[in-house]
Amino acid sequence: MPELSQIQKTFRTAMAHLPAAVNIVTTDGPHGRLGLTVSAVCSVTDSPPTVLVCVNQSSAAHDIFSSNGEVCINVLSGDHEELARHFAGMTKVPMAERFGWDIWEEDAGPVPVLRDALVKIVGRISDRTIQGSHSVYFVEVDRVDVRDELDGLIYFNRGFHRIGAAPKPLPV
Numbered sequence: 001m002p003e004l005s006q007i008q009k010t011f012r013t014a015m016a017h018l019p020a021a022v023n024i025v026t027t028d029g030p031h032g033r034l035g036l037t038v039s040a041v042c043s044v045t046d047s048p049p050t051v052l053v054c055v056n057q058s059s060a061a062h063d064i065f066s067s068n069g070e071v072c073i074n075v076l077s078g079d080h081e082e083l084a085r086h087f088a089g090m091t092k093v094p095m096a097e098r099f100g101w102d103i104w105e106e107d108a109g110p111v112p113v114l115r116d117a118l119v120k121i122v123g124r125i126s127d128r129t130i131q132g133s134h135s136v137y138f139v140e141v142d143r144v145d146v147r148d149e150l151d152g153l154i155y156f157n158r159g160f161h162r163i164g165a166a167p168k169p170l171p172v
Contacts, residue, residue: 019156022076024087025053026112029068034095035112036061037088039155040134041073049141051121054134062135066128071139072111075119078151078162083114085160109143118152120145 004012020039027034040054051073055062065071076084083103086093105113113120122143129136152163 016158017156019154019161022080022084022153022155022160024074024076024083024114024117025055025065026072026074026114027065027068027070028111029070031064031067033099033112034061034064035074035087035098036065037084041075044138049123049144050126051123051139051141053137053139054131055137056134057130058133065125065137066135069125070110071123071125071137072108072113073119073121073123073139074114074117075121076114076153077116077118077147078153078164079116080114080153081160081162084153116147116150117145118147118150 021041023038023041024035025038025041026036036055036059038053038055042052044050044052053071053073055065082091085091086098099112103115105115109122111122113122120143121139121141123139123141125137126140127138129138149165151165154161154163
């Protein structure tokens, strides 16, 4: 790997200070079943409902996501730090074992859906663009489930942090 320039190093430090939701993006299909912890997920539009997901092209997951074409973006709750570490590859737990745990919805459809995720977004990759080292996948949404009562999990300053749910507004 080539040495990083000063601007690249500073950029990486700056991006580490950009709090982001922690997600496990999953897929299943003829090219395999896998999941990957990512923070690069963003809303694009609600007409049609579309999100983007960025995946490094050098990742073994990259071609499997592209080939399967369907994904679930599981937005993690505050209780899911250990799960985020597993799917980030930090714990060396084999992928098959991760999907053997009793944490997945039964009969969820074509992709693994985390039963107690804060948000579940299921959709199809409708487009892809390449930007530098990453592919930006545009995912058209087919299903969304939200659980308002849970805390969230963010990645900030190279660490996971629980963030409390916003208080409900008082009636006026």
